[in-house]
Amino acid sequence: MKLGFQDYISIKIHQTDLNLTKYIKSKLEDFNLAPEQNLVMMLLWERDGLTQNQLAEKLNKDKTNIARMASSLEKKGFIKRAHPKEDRRSLMLYLTENGKDLGEKVIPVAEEFNDVVTQGISNEEIQELERLLSKIDQNVQGK
Amino acid sequence: MKLGFQDYISIKIHQTDLNLTKYIKSKLEDFNLAPEQNLVMMLLWERDGLTQNQLAEKLNKDKTNIARMASSLEKKGFIKRAHPKEDRRSLMLYLTENGKDLGEKVIPVAEEFNDVVTQGISNEEIQELERLLSKIDQNVQGK
């Protein structure tokens, strides 16, 4: 085969991801929100009152990451954590007023970000991109 | 607009990247090589004797990351670092015998990995994927 460094599609995906992260990080800096913390908040803005475990599943991340991000978001005053009565093992995350206000400001920034990312790319092309990424996901699934 | 969590192509790219990293990490574990350390090694297997600065440029990473990975690879005995006479600021990375032997074993693993990733995807589709990722890269370039 003799593949060169440039020939690995996985490397290209990784590079693009890093560039995207760098960009959104700069956009969120003013709001005291890190990129992954923003993903947690986005899920809470869609539906308040998720457990850390539910977030871990939705974000496909290890529960330790969620725990630390939640702890950080709580310190910043955007969320509160409480054990629900039904199950004292779980930790439920709730938006504070501060966290709700933040959504009003950050959601438009996220949508502008998406506009920039998809500039000059048609809906069909985005769908094709999603299809190919899903295919790759399946190819490495659980392997 | 009202974009839902699922609608962001950047999130999909990020998820795919994480899955790819998880997969290659498991493949490289036996060789005592972390995924990004492997990228450094791959560049050295292509051309021995690069400076940390050159690696940072090729990998589009902050120089601190390279310095720490290089330090780790040196501890593992895969490379040696030395200041070239022409410029005592630079640090040149050289493969050790151990590092060269590693390449014989790891390069085939990387190519198998790429085969798995691209399974059921045509060359044309990979090219289209690369084209769209490049377009996204340009869209967020330096912004």
Add this chain to the structure above:
DNA sequence: AAAAAATGGTTGTTATAGCAACAATTGGAT
């Protein structure tokens, strides 16, 4: 009901990743 298994979180460790501040060296300007 008591023991065992599963579930949900936390702590500790290693590996990325980028930024700011710093040190050493080199090259350029005067």
Add this chain to the structure above:
DNA sequence: ATCCAATTGTTGCTATAACAACCATTTTTT
């Protein structure tokens, strides 16, 4: 020649990411 700026690396910090080991709680078995 000396000062200044640019280059190259390092250290310290914060954030992400996964894994192992652990603790508390709940559920399942027996």
